Amino acid sequence: xxxxxxxxxxxxxxxxxxxxxxxxxxxxxxxxxxxxxxxxxxxxxxxxxxxxxxxxxxxxxxxxxxxxxxxxxxxxxxxxxxxxxxxxxxxxxxxxxxxxxxxxxxxxxxxxxxxxxxxxxxxxxxxxxxxxxxxxxxxxxxxxxxxxxxxxxxxxxxxxxxxxxxxxxxxxxxxxxxxxxxxxxxxxxxxxxxxxxxxxxxxxxxxxxxxxxxxxxxxxxxxxxxxxxxxxxxxxxxxxxxxxxxxxxxxxxxxxxxxxxxxxxxxxxxxxxxxxxxxxxxxxxxxxxxxxxxxxxxxxxxxxxxxxxxxxxxxxxxxxxxxxxxxxxxxxxxxxxxxxxxxxxx
Ligand SMILES: O=C(O)CCC(=O)C(=O)O
Numbered sequence: 145x146x147x148x149x150x151x152x153x154x155x156x157x158x159x160x161x162x163x164x165x166x167x168x169x170x171x172x173x174x175x176x177x178x179x180x181x182x183x184x185x186x187x188x189x190x191x192x193x194x195x196x197x198x199x200x201x202x203x204x205x206x207x208x209x210x211x212x213x214x215x216x217x218x219x220x221x222x223x224x225x226x227x228x229x230x231x232x233x234x235x236x237x238x239x240x241x242x243x244x245x246x247x248x249x250x251x252x253x254x255x256x257x258x259x260x261x262x263x264x265x266x267x268x269x270x271x272x273x274x275x276x277x278x279x280x281x282x283x284x285x286x287x288x289x290x291x292x293x294x295x296x297x298x299x300x301x302x303x304x305x306x307x308x309x310x311x312x313x314x315x316x317x318x319x320x321x322x323x324x325x326x327x328x329x330x331x332x333x334x335x336x337x338x339x340x341x342x343x344x345x346x347x348x349x350x351x352x353x354x355x356x357x358x359x360x361x362x363x364x365x366x367x368x369x370x371x372x373x374x375x376x377x378x379x380x381x382x383x384x385x386x387x388x389x390x391x392x393x394x395x396x397x398x399x400x401x402x403x404x405x406x407x408x409x410x411x412x413x414x415x416x417x418x419x420x421x422x423x424x425x426x427x428x429x430x431x432x433x434x435x436x437x438x439x440x441x442x443x444x445x446x447x448x449x450x451x452x453x454x455x456x457x458x459x460x461x462x463x464x465x466x467x468x469x470x471x472x473x474x475x476x477x478x479x480x481x482x483x484x485x486x487x488x489x490x
Contacts, residue, residue, distance in 0.1 A: 174300040174417045175425030176201060176442065178435065183207045189226060192436065196278075200297050200442040203427075204434045207282055212454075216240055219282040219456035222434055227278070230345070231462035235276070235473035243281070243455040246477050253479070255328050255359050259370025259450065263362050263386060264296050264418050264443035266354040268459050269322045270478050272332030274469030275354055276459035279439045283429035284454040290371045291449030292426040296417055298351050298441045302339060304413070312406055313339040319390045326358045327388055329478045338389055338410065344464040352440040355414070356388040371450040382419075387411045418445065429455075440465070 178201040181192045188204070195202035204226070208218030220240045227233035250256035268275035302310060320334040341349040362368060365381050389407045391400035426447065429435055437444055439459075459476040461468050 173420060174296045174298075174304065175421030176295040176297045176300070177425055177427045178202050178295065180205050180433070183222075183434075189228065192226060193231075196436055196438060200299065200438045201295050201444075202436050203429065204436060205430075205432065207432050207434045208284070209432055212284065215282060215284040215454070216242070216456055219280060219434065219458050222280050222282065222436070223278065223458055223460040226436065227460060227462050231278075231464040233460060233462055234465075234468050235459070235461040238276075238459055238461070238473035239476050241457045241475070241477035243457050243477075244453060246479050249479050250328070255479075257368060257370060259448060261290075261365070261367030261448040262444075262446045263357050263365065263367060263381075264294065264355065264414060264445040265357050266439050266443055267457075267478070268439065269320075269327075269334070269354055269356045270329050270331035270475075271469045272321060272334035273336070274332070274461070274466060275439065276461050276473070276476075277438065277440050277465035278460040278462060279437045279444070280434055280458045280460065281429070281437075281444075282434040282456045283431055284456060285452055286428060286430060287449035287451050287453035289450040290447050291453050292428045292447045293435060294418065294421045294426045294445045294447070295437065296414065296421060296443040296445075298339075298353050298443065301413070301417060302351070309406070309409070310339070313337060313410065314341070316403065316406075317392060318403055318407065319392050320354060322356045322388055324388075326360050327356055328359055331478075335392055338407070342466065350440060350464065354440075355443055358386050358388055361386045367445075367448055369448060371448050382415060383412070385411050386415070414443075422447070 176199060178199060179195050180203045181188050181195065183204050183206045192202045192204055204222065207222055208215045223233055223238075224236055247256055247258040251258060266275060267279045305313070314337050317336050318338060320336060320338070322329065322331040323333065324330070338353055340352040342352050344350050361381055361384055364384070385408050387407065391403040395403060435444075457476050459473065461473055
């Protein structure tokens with residue numbers, strides 16, 4: 145699905161227009177605009193899973209069309225309906241979380257301003273190595289302006305790396321925990337290479353990587369500023385290190401220096417991929433549309449927005465991941481009190 149030679153100019157516009165008409169995924173470089181599948185129509189589940197597995201994300205349309213409670217329930221039901229066989233849902237009791245509700249608590253903690261955007265990230269790093277392998281985000285109310293999503297495909301991004309860089313990222317263990325005040329919450333410890341390829345239940349290799357955001361740095365971007373906020377333009381993050389990957393404490397000074405340099409280079413690549421994707425590969429969810437993402441493979445982001453925006457989130461752990469986290473799937477949001485303590489207990 146990823147064009148081997150990135151098209152340019154008019155060809156890009158034409159490709160995007162054709163993709164929209166045919167409801168096909170659209171990808172340029174590592175940016176991915178997922179295909180849409182109508183909930184309940186024909187073999188919708190098969191089509192949605194195929195898209196999810198081969199492309200890394202899918203939008204399921206026509207999910208839930210009632211009052212507030214119906215959307216919350218519909219979000220909870222969707223992973224159960226989608227992951228019925230393979231992948232098989234392991235976390236049927238994972239709760240649903242209102243993204244719009246969490247923002248108030250995040251604001252109170254100085255970690256977020258409702259209406260601001262989010263840089264590309266994976267979800268669930270509070271679980272350490274047991275981050276959920278899929279994320280569902282159901283839109284109940286889109287914002288009047290802004291709030292578009294952008295997806296960056298890790299597989300496509302890995303293909304753009306030279307062999308040496310890829311090998312380094314696949315073999316050098318680093319600290320992957322979100323354990324300090326610069327993240328959104330304190331999570332469980334995790335370490336290993338940034339790019340991993342664990343086996344699924346049938347022995348296929350599947351990309352597993354994660355990107356947590358340094359919130360203090362993210363606040364510098366225009367993303368932090370809601371569209372209706374007055375005030376000066378925000379300082380950009382370009383060239384600054386925004387991820388939370390870091391050297392392990394036992395690295396020598398020389399090793400730590402090399403690790404920081406290589407991680408900064410990857411972070412820079414992500415920033416440029418995101419900048420191109422924001423120009424050419426964003427999409428917006430309508431009421432009743434659910435974005436389902438392979439959270440091991442694809443980073444997701446959201447542009448700043450104006451007014452009310454209601455989204456429901458469910459994290460899912462499936463038979464094709466690393467099993468349920470120790471203690472179970474207790475939360476589908478990063479700010480849960482479950483993870484409030486530094487290096488949260490299991
Ligand atoms: O609001 C959105 O569209 C995305 C939210 C998000 O990125 C998240 O909850 O992790």
